[in-house]
Amino acid sequence: MRTYFTSLLTLCITISAFAQIEKAEPPFWWSGMKHAEVQIMFYGKNINNYTPLVSDNVKITNITKTENPNYLFVTIDTKDLEPTELIFNFKDNKKIVHTHKYEIKERKEGSALRESFDSSDVIYLLMPDRFANGDPKNDSQKELTEKANRSLPGGRHGGDIEGIIQNLDYIEGLGATAIWPTPLNEDNDEKFSYHTYAQSDVYQIDARYGTNEDYVRLSEELKKRNMKLIMDYVTNHWGAQHWMYKDMPTYNWFHQFPGYAQTNYRMTTQYDPNASNRDKKYCMDGWFVRTMPDLNQSNPLVLTYLIQNALWWIEYADLGGFRVDTYSYCDKEGISKWTKAITDEYPKFNIVGEVWMHDHAAISYWQKDSPVGAIQSFNSYLPSVMDFTLHDAIMEAFGEDKSTWFDGIIKIYENFTGDYLYPQVNNLLVFTENHDTPRINHLYDFNGYKLATALIGTVRGIPQIYYGSEIGMKGDKDTNGDADIRQDFPGGWQGDTTNAFTENGRTASQKEYYDFTSKLFNWRKNKDVIHNGKMTHYLPEDNVYVYFRHNEKESVMVVINNNTEEKTFDLARFKENTSGYQMGTNIFDNKGYSLGSSLTISGKNILILELK
Numbered sequence: 001m002r003t004y005f006t007s008l009l010t011l012c013i014t015i016s017a018f019a020q021i022e023k024a025e026p027p028f029w030w031s032g033m034k035h036a037e038v039q040i041m042f043y044g045k046n047i048n049n050y051t052p053l054v055s056d057n058v059k060i061t062n063i064t065k066t067e068n069p070n071y072l073f074v075t076i077d078t079k080d081l082e083p084t085e086l087i088f089n090f091k092d093n094k095k096i097v098h099t100h101k102y103e104i105k106e107r108k109e110g111s112a113l114r115e116s117f118d119s120s121d122v123i124y125l126l127m128p129d130r131f132a133n134g135d136p137k138n139d140s141q142k143e144l145t146e147k148a149n150r151s152l153p154g155g156r157h158g159g160d161i162e163g164i165i166q167n168l169d170y171i172e173g174l175g176a177t178a179i180w181p182t183p184l185n186e187d188n189d190e191k192f193s194y195h196t197y198a199q200s201d202v203y204q205i206d207a208r209y210g211t212n213e214d215y216v217r218l219s220e221e222l223k224k225r226n227m228k229l230i231m232d233y234v235t236n237h238w239g240a241q242h243w244m245y246k247d248m249p250t251y252n253w254f255h256q257f258p259g260y261a262q263t264n265y266r267m268t269t270q271y272d273p274n275a276s277n278r279d280k281k282y283c284m285d286g287w288f289v290r291t292m293p294d295l296n297q298s299n300p301l302v303l304t305y306l307i308q309n310a311l312w313w314i315e316y317a318d319l320g321g322f323r324v325d326t327y328s329y330c331d332k333e334g335i336s337k338w339t340k341a342i343t344d345e346y347p348k349f350n351i352v353g354e355v356w357m358h359d360h361a362a363i364s365y366w367q368k369d370s371p372v373g374a375i376q377s378f379n380s381y382l383p384s385v386m387d388f389t390l391h392d393a394i395m396e397a398f399g400e401d402k403s404t405w406f407d408g409i410i411k412i413y414e415n416f417t418g419d420y421l422y423p424q425v426n427n428l429l430v431f432t433e434n435h436d437t438p439r440i441n442h443l444y445d446f447n448g449y450k451l452a453t454a455l456i457g458t459v460r461g462i463p464q465i466y467y468g469s470e471i472g473m474k475g476d477k478d479t480n481g482d483a484d485i486r487q488d489f490p491g492g493w494q495g496d497t498t499n500a501f502t503e504n505g506r507t508a509s510q511k512e513y514y515d516f517t518s519k520l521f522n523w524r525k526n527k528d529v530i531h532n533g534k535m536t537h538y539l540p541e542d543n544v545y546v547y548f549r550h551n552e553k554e555s556v557m558v559v560i561n562n563n564t565e566e567k568t569f570d571l572a573r574f575k576e577n578t579s580g581y582q583m584g585t586n587i588f589d590n591k592g593y594s595l596g597s598s599l600t601i602s603g604k605n606i607l608i609l610e611l612k
Helices: 002-017 161-166 168-174 212-224 277-284 300-317 332-345 360-364 388-397 410-416 446-458 508-524 572-578
Strands: 021-025 037-044 051-054 059-065 071-077 084-092 095-105 123-126 178-181 201-205 231-234 322-325 351-353 384-386 428-431 462-466 534-541 544-550 555-561 567-570 583-586 592-594 598-601 605-611
Touching: 021 095, 021 300, 037 095, 037 300, 051 059, 051 071, 161 168, 161 212, 168 508, 201 212, 201 300, 212 300, 231 300, 300 332, 332 351, 360 384, 360 388, 388 410, 388 446, 410 534, 446 462, 446 508, 446 555, 446 605, 462 508, 534 572, 544 572, 555 572, 555 598, 598 605
Parallel strands: 123 178, 123 462, 231 322, 322 351, 351 384, 384 428, 428 462
Antiparallel strands: 021 037, 037 071, 051 084, 059 071, 084 095, 534 544, 544 555, 555 605, 567 598, 583 592, 583 605
């Protein structure tokens, strides 16, 4: 009897020592991918003590072990492999101690040439936790630390994917053709997890937003409306609660000093020929904040992991683009390889990087084929960048009623004089605000909102609007912090006293904002002259700015009066753009304006005239 129990105990101990695969990432792959060599990360107790084998005569091209025995990186070649289910066996000498099924799926037809956002689009940026709560049952989750508390400005409020889906008609009616939700992947921080930039699992949608399947459903619902889903992707860092940070695959998976060191935020060190190596290191390798460990894109294992994760989400969720957070804080050689790998796989896929800088040349440096980057033989391969210099001008110009050599509407004009630095000027993201900046309606009244919004809707580039501003939502970031510019959308929660998602539920003020915005962007939808036409602008006079968008078929004249009083001005100096046209019809009220000797415009107003 004693021998029997001893043998049983030995068997139990042996079984418990065997590898148990807790995770395999990517969790599956597809046949027919250009990225055919797939690096699968297997995670389980002492997994790298065992030898992996794979079925179907699939070739293992590389096996990488790190100092952490719980990780094993196995690279297989899927070229010419039809959709199938592979079996991985993990052997201890001659004994198979574990098996794992791995699916190779069939790609959607035309997947490689999927549509992506471009200058014909209007992007609606929203924060999912603050937009609409479509499923109150998922507001708190047992396995996730922070619970819902709508009374806490910086807490979780319960907005989710279902809330977005339920209000797609509203977004579409506004004239938007793409949505950019801030990140939806799991963020298990104890506090302030609603922004989701400190991710704890990059293959998993945060359960308080929904499921991976819900995310795919959001993409499908957008497709039905000919709209696109843009993923907010974070390459620079993860959160301190990420399961891989808690059990690091290798010490240099993250930048170590050892442990935490603060970035200096000086992105100019990335190209400054006089910068010290120390300053460069602390920009690229320093952590954005203490709760966000900085990823080491120069580590080949990390870089491949990030590339495959990005490709996986594009293929899995049929995405229409990426917005990449803190793009210019990454190792610039590593992030350029990441970007190129994505656009090699999906040649039409658009990626816009957050390059929060305040100089045309500095921003241009990060756009694909930039002449500025070429000076240092650098190419980021990044198709689109955010036009922060225009944003800077907007934040000041429309509050300056008097025109001087440096002040007033001249700041807007001067921004466009730097367009020669951008190789793809129509692929710049133009915006008045986002989730990190002051609210436009805190800076300006309705008239200022009109000028700024109409500007981004009629100049070159891709306009991006921020949720709630189209109904007049305000917020004071400087006084009250980020939560004040990320308030809940009225009507997104049961019991809200107003519901601005519906025409009947909007107040008179909300209706005024919404109707203006909807008119502008629905008009823009079918205007190729705005999407791809040339721009000719004229030096502002007396704080009045005039520019034209034109092609061989049509011309649009835009007049911005930044003064509080009415202005009448001579039309003679615009002859090179008005010649052959007699009238202009204002898109907002269909009023006709003669292109004869002069034109009058009321104070703080904008005219968008279709010329005839």
